[in-house]
Amino acid sequence: xxxxxxxxxxxxxxxxxxxxxxxxxxxxxxxxxxxxxxxxxxxxxxxxxxxxxxxxxxxxxxxxxxxxxxxxxxxxxxxxxxxxxxxxxxxxxxxxxxxxxxxxxxxxxxxxxxxxxxxxxxxxxxxxxxxxxxxxxxxxxxxxxxxxxxxxxxxxxxxxxxxxxxxxxxxxxxxxxxxxxxxxxxxxxxxxxxxxxxxxxxxxxxxxxxxxxxxxxxxxxxxxxxxxxxxxxxxxxxxxxxxxxxxxxxxxxxxxxxxxxxxxxxxxxxxxxxxxxxxxxxxxxxxxxxxxxxxxxxxxxxxxxxxxxxxxxxxxxxxxxxxxxxxxxxxxxxxxxxx
Amino acid sequence: xxxxxxxxxxxxxxxxxxxxxxxxxxxxxxxxxxxxxxxxxxxxxxxxxxxxxxxxxxxxxxxxxxxxxxxxxxxxxxxxxxxxxxxxxxxxxxxxxxxxxxxxxxxxxxxxxxxxxxxxxxxxxxxxxxxxxxxxxxxxxxxxxxxxxxxxxxxxxxxxxxxxxxxxxxxxxxxxxxxxxxxxxxxxxxxxxxxxxxxxxxxxxxxxxxxxxxxxxxxxxxxxxxxxxxxxxxxxxxxxxxxxxxxxxxxxxxxxxxxxxxxxxxxxxxxxxxxxxxxxxxxxxxxxxxxxxxxxxxxxxxxxxxxxxxxxxxxxxxxxxxxxxxxxxxxxxxxxxxx
Numbered sequence: 001x002x003x004x005x006x007x008x009x010x011x012x013x014x015x016x017x018x019x020x021x022x023x024x025x026x027x028x029x030x031x032x033x034x035x036x037x038x039x040x041x042x043x044x045x046x047x048x049x050x051x052x053x054x055x056x057x058x059x060x061x062x063x064x065x066x067x068x069x070x071x072x073x074x075x076x077x078x079x080x081x082x083x084x085x086x087x088x089x090x091x092x093x094x095x096x097x098x099x100x101x102x103x104x105x106x107x108x109x110x111x112x113x114x115x116x117x118x119x120x121x122x123x124x125x126x127x128x129x130x131x132x133x134x135x136x137x138x139x140x141x142x143x144x145x146x147x148x149x150x151x152x153x154x155x156x157x158x159x160x161x162x163x164x165x166x167x168x169x170x171x172x173x174x175x176x177x178x179x180x181x182x183x184x185x186x187x188x189x190x191x192x193x194x195x196x197x198x199x200x201x202x203x204x205x206x207x208x209x210x211x212x213x214x215x216x217x218x219x220x221x222x223x224x225x226x227x228x229x230x231x232x233x234x235x236x237x238x239x240x241x242x243x244x245x246x247x248x249x250x251x252x253x254x255x256x257x258x259x260x261x262x263x264x265x266x267x268x269x270x271x272x273x274x275x276x277x278x279x280x281x282x283x284x285x286x287x288x289x290x291x292x293x294x295x296x297x298x299x300x301x302x303x304x305x306x307x308x309x310x311x312x313x314x315x316x317x318x319x320x321x322x323x324x325x326x327x328x329x330x331x332x333x334x335x336x337x338x339x
Numbered sequence: 340x341x342x343x344x345x346x347x348x349x350x351x352x353x354x355x356x357x358x359x360x361x362x363x364x365x366x367x368x369x370x371x372x373x374x375x376x377x378x379x380x381x382x383x384x385x386x387x388x389x390x391x392x393x394x395x396x397x398x399x400x401x402x403x404x405x406x407x408x409x410x411x412x413x414x415x416x417x418x419x420x421x422x423x424x425x426x427x428x429x430x431x432x433x434x435x436x437x438x439x440x441x442x443x444x445x446x447x448x449x450x451x452x453x454x455x456x457x458x459x460x461x462x463x464x465x466x467x468x469x470x471x472x473x474x475x476x477x478x479x480x481x482x483x484x485x486x487x488x489x490x491x492x493x494x495x496x497x498x499x500x501x502x503x504x505x506x507x508x509x510x511x512x513x514x515x516x517x518x519x520x521x522x523x524x525x526x527x528x529x530x531x532x533x534x535x536x537x538x539x540x541x542x543x544x545x546x547x548x549x550x551x552x553x554x555x556x557x558x559x560x561x562x563x564x565x566x567x568x569x570x571x572x573x574x575x576x577x578x579x580x581x582x583x584x585x586x587x588x589x590x591x592x593x594x595x596x597x598x599x600x601x602x603x604x605x606x607x608x609x610x611x612x613x614x615x616x617x618x619x620x621x622x623x624x625x626x627x628x629x630x631x632x633x634x635x636x637x638x639x640x641x642x643x644x645x646x647x648x649x650x651x652x653x654x655x656x657x658x659x660x661x662x663x664x665x666x667x668x669x670x671x672x673x674x675x676x677x678x
Contacts, residue, residue, distance in 0.1 A: 016564025016610075017669025040573075042422040042560070043395035045492065048387065056382035057434035057487055061472045061479075083381040095396035097485045099438070131485075133400045135676060139480040140400075144472075146436045148396055148487030153384065221381070225355025234379075271355075330356025337474060 009104040014134025027110055028096070028130055031117040036093075036128035044128035046093060049152035054089035056080055057148040063337040065112070065142055067186035069178075069198030070273075072145055073115030075339060078202045078273060079224070080149040081123040085204035086220040086276055088159045088211045089151030091123055096130040097146035102137045112143065123202035125149070157211055161239060163218045168307040169285035170243055171278050173206060174251060174298040175199065176228050177270030181256045183338045184263070194255040199297060201274035206295040214288055216281030223277050224339060226330040227269040231277050232315045233329040244316040245305030245327070268317075269330050271338050279307065348443040353473025366449055367435070367469055370456040375432075375467040383467035385432060388491035393428035395419055396487040402676040404451070404481055406525035408517075408537030409612075411484055412454030414678060417541050417612060418563070419488040420462040424543035425559040425615055427498045427550045428490030430462055435469040436485040441476045451482065462541035464488070496550055502557045505580055507646040508624035510617050512545060513590060513637040514538065515567050516609030520595045522677045523602070533594040538636060540613035545634040553627050555620030562616050563678060565669040566608040570616050571654045572668040583655040584644030584666070607656075608669050610677050618646065 005026045012019040029038060036044040060076040070078075077094065084091040096116065100109070120127055182198035184190055203222065210217050223231040228250065232243050252267040260267050274297060280288045285303050292301035308316070317327040344365045351358040368377060375383035399415040409417075416433065423430040435455065439448070459466055466486075521537035523529055542561065549556050562570040567589065571582050591606040599606050613636060619627045624642050631640035647655070656666040 011675045012671050014564075014675065015669055015671070015673070017569055017608075017671070018667075019670070020564075021668070041426060043393045043426045043428070043488075043490070045426060046392040046394055048390060048392050051387060053385040053387050053392070053489065054382045055385055055432055055434060055489060056468050057436045057485065058470045059436040059438050059472045059485060061438060061474050087380060087382045087384060089382070093394055095394060095487050097396045097398040097436075097487070099398050099400060099483055129395050131397045133398045133483075133676075135400050135480065138477075139676075140483070141474065141478040144438055144479070144483065146396065146398060146470075146485035146487075148434050148436070148485075149382075150392065150394055150489065151382070225353075225359075230356055269356075328357075329360070330354055331358070332351050332354070332356070334354070336350045336353065337472075337478075 006106055009100050009102060009106060009134055011102055011134050014132055020132065023132065027113050031113045032127040034126045034128060046128065049092060051152040051154050054084050054087050054151040054153050056083040057146065058083060059144060059146040060339060061144050061337050062339050064186050067198055068182045070200035071112060071115050072143065073112035074119045075200050075273060076145040076147045077116050077119035077123065078200055079339060080147040081125060081202045081204055082222045084149050084151035085207040086222050087153065088157040089153040090208060091125045091149055091151045091204050093128045093150045094120065094125050095148045096127050098132045099140050099144040100134050101140045101142055102134055104143055123204055159219050161219060161235065164241060164279055164307055166241055166307055166309050167282050168218060168279050169282050169303050170245060170305040171288055171301065171303050173276045173292045173301045175253050175300050176250055176272060177252055177256045177267040179273040180270035180335065180338050181259050184259060184335060192259055194259050196255050196259065199272055199274035201297060203274055203276055207276060209291050210278065210288065213291060214280055214284050216284050218279040220276050220278045223275060224271045224273060227271055228277060229268040229327050230330050236313050236315055238313060240312050242308045242311050242314045242316060243305055244308045244318060246318045247320050249302050249304045251300040251302050265334050269334055345445055348439050348441060348445060348473055350441055350473050353471055359471065362471065366452050370452045371466040373465045373467060388431060390491040390493050393423050393426050393490040393492050395422040396485065397422060398483060398485040399678060400483050400676050401678050403525050406537055407521045407535065409539035410451060410454050411482065412451035413458045414539050414612060415484040415486045416455050416458035416462065417539055418678060419486040420464060420541045420543055421561045423488050423490035424546040425561050426492065427496040428492040429547060430464045430488055430490040430543050432489045433459065433464050433466045434487045435466050437471045438479050438483040439473050440479045440481055441473055443482055462543055498556065498558050500558060500574065500578060503580060503618055503646055505646055505648050506621050507557060507618050508621050508642050509582055509584060509644040510627055510640065510642050511567065512615045512631045512640045514592050514639050515589055515611060516591055516595045516606040518612040519609035519674065519677050520598050523598060523674060531598055533598050535594050535598065538611055538613035540636060542613055542615055546615065548630050549617065549627065552630060553619055553623050555623050557618040559615050559617045562614060563610045563612060566610055567616060568607040568666050569669050575652050575654055577652060579651050581647045581650050581653045581655060582644055583647045583657060585657045586659050588641050588643045590639040590641050604673050608673055
């Protein structure tokens with residue numbers, strides 16, 4: 001059953017029968033191979049890593065499937081790895097659930113599978129269990145990929161909104177908005193010449209360093225859908241503190257700003273797929289910044305603001321001209337299917 | 340943010356912004372509420388249950404979404420719970436990843452969410468983390484649901500194909516084919532009057548009993564896509580034994596047989612969503628049968644065959660008229676989107 005398969009996905013690839021087994025063997029087992037997956041049980045039996053179990057899920061419906069800096073395969077691994085990482089966990093195991101439209105080219109599927117394999121290797125995780133469904137032509141748009149992930153967190157790690165104190169520093173690990181800007185560019189409906197590449201990458205090495213070296217690390221998040229503005233609003237929601245950020249200090253590439261302006265997008269609301277927002281004790285801001293800047297693709301990391309007493313539950317933006325305004329959560333969607 | 344929401348799903352429900360948070364609060368948190376989920380982190384932080392970790396995933400694309408005996412919500416919980424259960428695990432935690440087509444009625448979504456909640460309660464699992472994506476009208480067919488699951492297995496439990504011996508007994512826990520027959524019936528393209536209801540139900544209580552009370556329990560599987568015939572073929576694939584089953588002893592309802600005949604379907608290939616196939620030592624066959632028959636909906640459990648020496652790697656069917664033929668794995672799909 002290790003034959004090369006070519007051509008297009010047909011319904012019987014999702015039937016659970018012979019063609020499903022052939023697809024699993026000649027694509028998934030071939031590329032993802034590891035002891036748990038190769039057993040081909042409906043579930044993976046895993047060694048218990050000890051510590052706290054961290055569990056997350058993400059479905060990926062990005063359009064187009066291939067974009068500058070990545071594709072749905074890379075994105076589906078990094079998205080889930082990063083959700084585990086910002087919780088202070090070491091990502092260990094992923095599942096892969098694919099919904100494929102009949103007629104999808106197997107060559108493109110293999111490219112996606114190889115991207116997943118590479119991203120998994122780079123993040124140090126194994127894809128240990130999976131599921132493939134095929135729907136008729138027109139019932140899905142190419143391919144959708146769900147990945148769920150299991151990580152382990154040292155029982156002593158306590159990252160929580162409750163640990164945040166007035167005066168704490170707010171940092172981002174690099175340029176904001178690259179991922180969504182790359183997707184905007186990749187959409188055929190826009191005619192944009194700027195050279196913008198998605199930041200799509202696993203961030204688990206950086207988060208592990210911060211967990212180990214910054215004792216007063218309060219909380220981390222990856223500012224994906226809704227961007228930095230939405231993540232900051234999630235931090236302050238119903239809390240007894242606010243956050244003030246300084247617009248000038250938020251790192252945004254000129255190319256991304258230039259792309260946003262004519263389209264009416266705000267870079268603070270653009271999704272990122274390889275960045276973190278962190279809140280740390282004031283005294284650790286400098287050390288946190290140094291650690292971030294030593295990470296790949298993070299040399300423009302910055303301290304962007306601080307935790308304030310009033311207004312509680314709000315994010316205040318000090319604009320370029322020195323005035324303050326409330327930075328709200330995203331209320332409408334800027335662009336659908338960015339991840 | 341605990342307002343009642345009504346109307347239809349719009350793209351902004353998947354944006355990660357305000358409407359996404361409103362949807363999460365007023366549907367998912369409202370119905371699934373538990374300590375891990377209510378934290379609303381991107382990942383759930385869970386107590387480590389000890390033992391081996393069992394991990395599985397399943398995407399659900401069933402059509403129609405509501406069918407006699409269940410709906411996509413119930414199915415998405417029981418499918419994943421059952422995958423964990425047949426591995427000998429106690430199912431504990433589920434994730435819920437939804438891909439929803441723009442324009443989907445929120446009332447129908449809430450019905451599905453309530454079904455998931457009820458199925459989760461009945462299986463004793465918590466839905467601890469989730470993700471919601473919205474795609475434009477026409478890019479998906481209503482709703483697709485991925486659930487991934489974590490279970491724990493006592494480190495002493497060893498279910499494996501390697502433990503199977505010649506002479507072992509093969510059992511099924513009840514009527515075969517009810518789920519797929521119910522879906523066939525529910526499809527508008529067929530005009531069928533028979534009263535058939537899906538067997539869709541969690542089987543974790545039965546599997547736990549077998550794990551605890553049958554020391555020579557070799558292996559269990561849930562015969563879903565591809566049905567009993569495919570599961571049996573998975574058991575023997577590349578193994579040094581075969582399986583012979585006796586067609587007359589396989590429990591199939593008259594109504595299911597009657598539905599299959601004119602359509603050219605074989606009940607042995609029809610999917611089940613609340614049944615198990617088990618192989619046990621010959622001496623334990625009777626006790627296993629008694630335990631099965633005491634379980635809800637399993638009063639027609641049966642010993643259907645045995646593990647044989649030759650032909651190796653094949654499933655032999657002794658037909659109603661006493662001849663033997665090879666029962667192959669499903670090669671074409673009988674019906675797409677049954678789960």
